[in-house]
Amino acid sequence: MASTTLLFLFAATSTARDIAFPPLSPLGFQQNPLLGSSGGSLLGDGIGDAPWAGLTTFANLPHVHCLAGADAEEKEEGEAFDIAVLGAPFDTGVTARPGARYGPTGIRLGSRRLGVGYNIYTGESTYNTWARIVDCGDVPLTVLDNTVALRQLDRAHKVVAARKTNASSYTTPRILTLGGDHTTTLSALRSTSEKWGPVSVIHFDSHLDTWDPKVLGGGISHYAGVNHGTFLHIAHEEGLIRNTSIHAGIRAPVFNRHKDLGNDARCGFEMVKAREIDRIGIDGIIERLKARVSGSRVYISVDIDVLDPAFAPATGTAEPGGWSTRELLSILDGLTGLQVIGADVVEVAPVYDNVGEPTTLAAAQIADSLLTLMVQTPVG
Ligand SMILES: [Mn+2]
Numbered sequence: 070m071a072s073t074t075l076l077f078l079f080a081a082t083s084t085a086r087d088i089a090f091p092p093l094s095p096l097g098f099q100q101n102p103l104l105g106s107s108g109g110s111l112l113g114d115g116i117g118d119a120p121w122a123g124l125t126t127f128a129n130l131p132h133v134h135c136l137a138g139a140d141a142e143e144k145e146e147g148e149a150f151d152i153a154v155l156g157a158p159f160d161t162g163v164t165a166r167p168g169a170r171y172g173p174t175g176i177r178l179g180s181r182r183l184g185v186g187y188n189i190y191t192g193e194s195t196y197n198t199w200a201r202i203v204d205c206g207d208v209p210l211t212v213l214d215n216t217v218a219l220r221q222l223d224r225a226h227k228v229v230a231a232r233k234t235n236a237s238s239y240t241t242p243r244i245l246t247l248g249g250d251h252t253t254t255l256s257a258l259r260s261t262s263e264k265w266g267p268v269s270v271i272h273f274d275s276h277l278d279t280w281d282p283k284v285l286g287g288g289i290s291h292y293a294g295v296n297h298g299t300f301l302h303i304a305h306e307e308g309l310i311r312n313t314s315i316h317a318g319i320r321a322p323v324f325n326r327h328k329d330l331g332n333d334a335r336c337g338f339e340m341v342k343a344r345e346i347d348r349i350g351i352d353g354i355i356e357r358l359k360a361r362v363s364g365s366r367v368y369i370s371v372d373i374d375v376l377d378p379a380f381a382p383a384t385g386t387a388e389p390g391g392w393s394t395r396e397l398l399s400i401l402d403g404l405t406g407l408q409v410i411g412a413d414v415v416e417v418a419p420v421y422d423n424v425g426e427p428t429t430l431a432a433a434q435i436a437d438s439l440l441t442l443m444v445q446t447p448v449g
Pocket residue numbers: 251274276278297372416
């Protein structure tokens with residue numbers, strides 16, 4: 070015991086590159102409502118409840134210390150879950166406005182009215198099914214060194230994906246990441262590749278994000294080349310993704326028409342441009358996406374800048390002419406049946422939001438749709 074403590078202290082103080090995960094909480098995973106003298110809930114259990122009571126988790130899900138015991142690789146010590154919400158507060162890989170390190174917190178605040186009730190379109194209840202969904206909180210990431218931070222995030226993804234599942238038919242928990250700038254998707258793909266092999270990516274974004282690190286890194290250094298506009302190029306180079314991937318909602322200019330688009334195709338991507346929705350409609354877009362990834366496992370990454378700045382102003386690299394929140398939600402819900410092995414909502418920078426919080430509300434609803442896809446189609 071003493072030697073374990075000493076080791077832990079040594080690990081925590083000897084070098085900044087070590088990761089010190091918090092210990093297991095002595096508390097239960099879920100807050101119970103106060104009980105009145107009648108035995109019923111003091112706060113009630115219906116419409117009159119205050120969903121913002123207590124500490125804020127995504128959709129009021131139970132908080133679990135998913136990284137606890139990670140240093141000892143004590144898989145059995147942690148609580149079982151099937152789907153984990155994981156915050157990645159990292160925004161030093163951006164090329165425009167920073168602030169997405171507060172994205173996970175913002176999205177959780179936008180999700181406070183989720184987690185109960187039934188979807189009016191499907192009649193389903195995402196949070197009351199076979200799947201135990203939990204919120205793991207945010208991964209502790211250094212703000213001082215991108216290389217170290219991404220290594221910490223790589224490790225956290227692998228620790229969470231190695232936890233035991235709650236549903237006996239499946240062995241690997243799936244992760245929904247709340248970004249964070251888009252660089253954080255690289256860690257998720259490194260983890261999914263290890264567990265599931267190379268996957269098709271459906272990438273909702275106004276930008277390609279497949280830029281050659283030598284181009285978007287400016288050739289300054291290797292470090293500069295790892296950023297939110299190059300991570301898909303790196304994912305391709307590392308063999309993490311299939312050449313059956315597709316962008317959706319693209320509208321931002323490219324630097325070099327031939328080289329950038331040629332490089333994008335080489336990285337395995339086709340694209341649906343933002344204005345194609347006016348020509349082929351929502352059903353047409355759903356068809357294109359499903360046809361492209363047909364028969365493969367899928368990772369869905371949603372950069373909130375796929376939405377028009379009118380709907381999602383709180384993002385780092387806003388591009389006018391995007392989709393509405395309703396259009397995107399209809400497209401996402403139309404992807405039902407795909408084998409979604411991981412997903413994320415990234416680039417939410419709450420400081421630029423309007424007072425009505427449209428961006429964080431939209432991001433939370435998008436996350437809800439992504440969780441619904443995971444619950445609808447178990448993968449194991
Ligand atoms: Mn992006």
